[in-house]
Amino acid sequence: MKAVKHLVEITTNASKGCEECDSVLSGVENFAGAVNHYLQVHGYRLIHLGSQTSHDYQGNPWQSTIAVLGTDKAPKRKKKKGG
Ligand SMILES: [Zn+2]
Numbered sequence: 043m044k045a046v047k048h049l050v051e052i053t054t055n056a057s058k059g060c061e062e063c064d065s066v067l068s069g070v071e072n073f074a075g076a077v078n079h080y081l082q083v084h085g086y087r088l089i090h091l092g093s094q095t096s097h098d099y100q101g102n103p104w105q106s107t108i109a110v111l112g113t114d115k116a117p118k119r120k121k122k123k124g125g
Pocket of ligand 1: 061
């Protein structure tokens with residue numbers, strides 16, 4: 043098994059664009075679709091799938107699902123510096 047060079051996280055409580063292309067992935071609206079995008083389009087593999095419990099601003103617990111995907115290829119897009 044090759045070493046994983048790059049990891050991405052997808053959660054059901056955050057939306058962000060694909061790190062490999064310009065596709066907009068919404069973990070909130072389509073978690074499975076976002077995971078499948080990395081698996082099928084970019085050849086990532088599933089490293090971890092689980093749930094995590096957080097608390098909202100009122101202290102109420104709520105659960106979200108998190109998927110961690112990895113690839114043995116370096117990402118095509120360089121990370122932007124700054125910020
Ligand atoms: Zn993509």
